[in-house]
Amino acid sequence: MKQRVKTDTSVRNRLRRFPEDDVLLLNYNDKYDKHRRKSSNLPIPSAYMMFLLILIVAVFMAVIVIEKKLPPGLKISEEELYPNRFIAERAMVNLINLTKFGPRVAGSYENEVLAVKYLVDEIKNVIAKSNKNLHFIEYNVQRSSGAFPLHFLDGMTNVYRDVQNVVVKVSPIKGSNSSLLLNCHFDTVTDSPGASDDGAACAVMLELLRIFSQSNIPLRHNIILLFNGAEENIMQASHGFITQHKWAKEVKAFINLEACGAGGREMLFQANSKNPWILEIYSKNAPYPYGSSLAQEIFESGLIPGDTDYRIFRDFGNVSGLDFVWSKNGYVYHTLFDDVYQVPVGSLQRTGDNIQALVLGIVNGHQLSDMSLYSSGGLVYFDFLGAFVVHWSEFIANIINASVLLLSLYSIYQNMLLASNEISQSRYIKLLLGSAFTHFITWILVLIVVLLIGISLTLLGRTMSWFTRPFWLLFLYVGPTICVAFSTVLFASRKYQKNIKSPWTKFQLYYDGNLLIFNFALLVGIIFRIRSAFIPLIWVIFPTVCNLLQGPIFKTNRDWKWLVYQMLALSLPFIQSFYLTLGAFYLFIPIMGRSGAGNNSELMIAAMIGLIFVGLFSYLTPFITLIRNPERVFSLLIGMFLISISLLILTPLGFPYSGDPNSPSPQRFMIVNTNRTYYDLSGNVRGGDTGYWVVDLDINSPNTVNNFVPEMKNAKPVDLDCELELYCGLPYLLPVRHFIWKTHWIPGPAPNLPIPTTFDYNKIDLENDIIRYQINVTGPDHICVMISPLPNIDLLEWSLVDGQPLASGELWKGRPTYFIYYAYVANPVPLTFDIDFKVPKKYNILKPVMDIAVTSHYLHGKNQRSNIFSEFLQQFPQWTAITAWTASYASYRV
Incomplete structure (x- = not known):
């Protein structure tokens, strides 16, 4: 290299003797500089960059391993070695026993009788073995009825009758006026055993109840364990508890346990910013912390189509708390695959250890005595690789x-x-x-x-x-x-x-x-x-x-x-x-x-x-x-x-999907065997049909199953129906038109509708250009009512809830719509309410005021599917997960 540089220098000196060769000199210098940049000034061989990329992949794998790590589940036989420890095997036994009843839809025998009886029997067993010298334990089964507006999905008014809660309170013998609420739900969606959502959380709470009741350490404050029976009915049971139960007023903080996946690590994804001390206790006491304010902002943004009882306790009880959720393996969420085989014992152990430490840290602390002393502003938090939680207030963050x-x-x-x-x-x-x-x-x-x-x-x-x-x-x-x-x-x-x-x-x-x-x-x-x-x-x-x-x-x-x-x-x-x-x-x-x-x-x-x-x-x-x-x-x-x-x-x-029972990732369908009827102003039938409403839940639907289900080749989009009929003339169970709008209709056999759905009304002309309707709807235990006032007419109020009725975000023909979700779980109770409309001056009372549609839903029991409907569903391949029920839709202009 030294000789080469010397030669190049002599060449440049020689070229400088001839001014006419300036151009040649510039060209040579340019070539020389390019060569020099390539050879000496670029110090990293390409192999180093490839090694760096490989190293990054190795880091990826290491983080994945860390993220998947779960503690070993303790066994019942090891209980004497680990006194006062959470025993995952016992929680798994509780989960197996709870899920053996199958799907537990609110209103079903499995939910209202079998699940409630199991929980009560287990609670009685715990009480019998409790440390009565230090703890006083009482329980009751609550039935509640009510109604409330809910800004969920497109927006709705939620009405319920006789939903059930199993509630237990563990108190110190000396008593306390302050309680921590621990919540799970034991009901499920249609067709799902609900092992992770939310049977596992209830199994964890039963085991925690055993630990708290037998502990030799006295509690400073009360622990209320709420096993609620109608969360999948859009959070009705939690509303019934926090607004009506005799213990609700003493609740000063809460912990909610939920799932949108099976197993993994429970993630803290919502924390009320008014009382950051709860998060401080979590960060100090939980052995395996996991969560961040990023997850909370994602959830609050609406990118995830869901909600939890956290909203109810916060909005209707004005209570601060933490919301935990299992989010891994969301493939099985709300499907038949959500069984006990998808729930790792290590996940139960991890959740139990964390929640036990958190609960004891809260109830044995002094903050519950006077929450106002520990309130502050917003909160920023995140965990570092599950090792510890970093948190500070929004003021400090700024x-x-x-x-x-x-x-x-x-x-x-x-x-x-x-x-x-x-x-x-x-x-x-x-x-x-x-x-x-x-x-x-x-x-x-x-x-x-x-x-x-x-x-x-x-x-x-x-x-x-x-x-x-x-x-x-x-x-x-x-x-x-x-x-x-x-x-x-x-x-x-x-x-x-x-x-x-x-x-x-x-x-x-x-x-x-x-x-x-x-x-x-x-x-x-x-x-x-x-x-x-x-x-x-x-x-x-x-x-x-x-x-x-x-x-x-x-x-x-x-x-x-x-x-x-x-x-x-x-x-x-x-x-x-x-x-x-x-x-x-x-x-x-x-x-x-x-x-x-x-x-x-x-x-x-x-x-x-x-x-x-x-x-x-x-x-x-x-x-x-x-x-x-x-x-x-x-x-x-x-x-x-x-x-x-x-x-x-x-x-x-x-191929995107898998039906492997050990690791399923199915393609989802919701299919509703539906009878549709449209009535005119005179009450006569103006149209309607019967068939299968196919709700396509991903981009590949429904063509993927054409070779297995011949009827799917006849599926037609419902675009025209959405222009002509309220809520597309389809039996929507929830107001989800903003993201479930691409669906199909297959002409098919009429469904079996053993319980008649009726719609009656009485129309009254009041003063000040107000017309009142007295509405009465009967049918099965799940009913929806959609209302859209005609142009130039305003819906003022109704007797369901106080204040201005909550309009749905779904417009139809440029007009607002209102969605009512109604469920009863015991004896049939009609949906009755008054509704007032503001009409133009001198409006003829004989003219119609609104379009109204009534849907009925058979979500459980022998009426959920007819034999013909079941035969149709059996054609679907094993890599699909079908949620199916029977429904009716009837629309009126009155």
């Missing part, structure tokens, strides 16, 4: 965020000073802003590319290949995301920073440019008080510290040690962010199987993957400017993508 933001800007300014011997400060600022803009363009390009891939797969009919095998996402979308990010930064660095001699300066520009992007995100979090702003915070604080310390540590030297330093500085935010991402994937991927056929789940997941991973790798992309042969990296990524696409298109590996 101080931390603002301080880190200013410190980060200073670190960028410091880097600008260090580069001033090569680049002027004004030019450095321009290049820095250009680098930030390049990162911004990268996010847009990544989104475009992944969406194009998703659109291509949709057109090829190969959507949701990742549903059963989520690892395909790594090849389909993560690889292209990295490739686009690398290529964008590499192109920009070669085109716009080609005159910068030092590749390290280029790297620092793109590194700090990305830091500016996260600074902006952090600033947005501060302005709009976003609690999940802790994510950009960790992506700002660690690179900032890295910037501030690299000068004193390395001065001007840049070598492999400096690279290791950079990677170590980024490791913690990278690992924590992937840890949060993994939890989101466990939640969202199964949800794509029930998000409705009107939503393209392929595009939704593609966008989610692209945006998350371009952020995860954003600090890695500047390293491509230091690679000698980046083409090898691109070849690897593109090759992996092409191979994966070929396998998914040409082999069965791309």
Whole structure:
């Protein structure tokens, strides 16, 4: 090399003797500089980058292993070795006994008689063995009736009669006026054994009741355990308890246990910000903490179509608390696959240990005595790899965020000073802003590319290949995301920073440019008080510290040690962010199987993957400017993508679903054998038919089963029905038109409707242009009523609840609609109410005022399905999960 440089110097000296060869000299220098940049100034071989990518995959695998780790379940035989410990085996026995009754729909014999009897018998056994010297235990079975407006899904008014709760209170002998409420629900949806949702939580609570009642340590406050029997009836039983039960007024805090998946780790995904001390107790006492305010903001945003009793206790009881949910293996949620075989014993042990420690920490503390002394503002919280919880108030969060933001800007300014011997400060600022803009363009390009891939797969009919095998996402979308990010930064660095001699300066520009992007995100979090702003915070604080310390540590030297330093500085935010991402994937991927056929789940997941991973790798992309042969990296990524696409298109590996009993990921259908009748103004039938209403719950429905179910080839969209009839002339059980709107109708046999559904009304002309209807509806134990006033007519009030009736978010013909959900669980009780309308002056009382539809639903028992209906359902393949019942729909203009 020394000889080569010497020769090159002599050549340049010789060329300078001939001015006419200036052009030749410039050309030579250009070639020489390009060669020099390739050979000496780019210090990282491409193999290093490939090794780094492999290392990242290894980190991914390590985080997955950490996330899956569950404690061993303790056995009954080990009870003497672990006194006062939660015994998972006993909880599993309780779960087996509870689920053996099968689906427990509110109103069914299985729910109202068998499940209640089992719970009462177990409670009596616990009381018989309790430590009566320290604890006083009492229980009762509550029946309640009521009504309440609920901003759930499209919005509804919920009416219930005689729903049941089994309630137990464990009190210290000396007594207390303050109680902690612990809640689960033992009812289920149609056709599901409900092992995880929510039988497992009730099994955990029974075991906790045993521990609390036999403990030799006195309690400071009361523990109320609520086994509620109508949560799947849209949270009716919890409303009955918190508004009517004799113990409700002494409840000062609550813990709600729920599930949208089977097993895994129970996640804290909602925490009331008024009393952060509850979270502090959780973080100090729970041996396996898991949760974040990010999950809470996702849930509160409405992206997840669901709700829990947490809302009822908070809104109608004005009580603070924590909401825990199992979210892993959401494939079985609300299906026949949700049995005891899907619930790991380790999950029961983990949940039991955490909730036991949390409950005892709360009831033995002093905060319940006077909650007002410990109230404060909002709360930011997250756990680090399940080891501990980081939490602070929104006020403290704003101080931390603002301080880190200013410190980060200073670190960028410091880097600008260090580069001033090569680049002027004004030019450095321009290049820095250009680098930030390049990162911004990268996010847009990544989104475009992944969406194009998703659109291509949709057109090829190969959507949701990742549903059963989520690892395909790594090849389909993560690889292209990295490739686009690398290529964008590499192109920009070669085109716009080609005159910068030092590749390290280029790297620092793109590194700090990305830091500016996260600074902006952090600033947005501060302005709009976003609690999940802790994510950009960790992506700002660690690179900032890295910037501030690299000068004193390395001065001007840049070598492999400096690279290791950079990677170590980024490791913690990278690992924590992937840890949060993994939890989101466990939640969202199964949800794509029930998000409705009107939503393209392929595009939704593609966008989610692209945006998350371009952020995860954003600090890695500047390293491509230091690679000698980046083409090898691109070849690897593109090759992996092409191979994966070929396998998914040409082999069965791309089939989305699985009926494996040990690990099911079924395609879901809701099918309702329906009788539809439309009446005119005179009360005569103007139309109607019978058949199967097929509710398509994912993008592939319903064509996937055509070869198994010949009738599905006759399925027709219901678009025209939605224009002509209220709620599409279909028996919606819940107001879900905003996301379940793409459905089909198959002409078929008439359903068996043994209980007649009647609609009667009396019309009264009141003063001040008000017309009152006295409504009476009878039918089976689940009934829905939809109302839409005619143009220029307003619905003022009704006797169901006080105040202005809650309108549904669903408009029909530009008119508001109102949805009433009604259920009784004991003796048949008609739905009766008065409803007042404001009409134009001198309105003829003989004219109609509203369109009204009444639906009846047979969700359980012998009337749920006829023999013909059952034969139709038996044709579906084993990799499907069908929720099916019988219903009627009748509409009137009155």
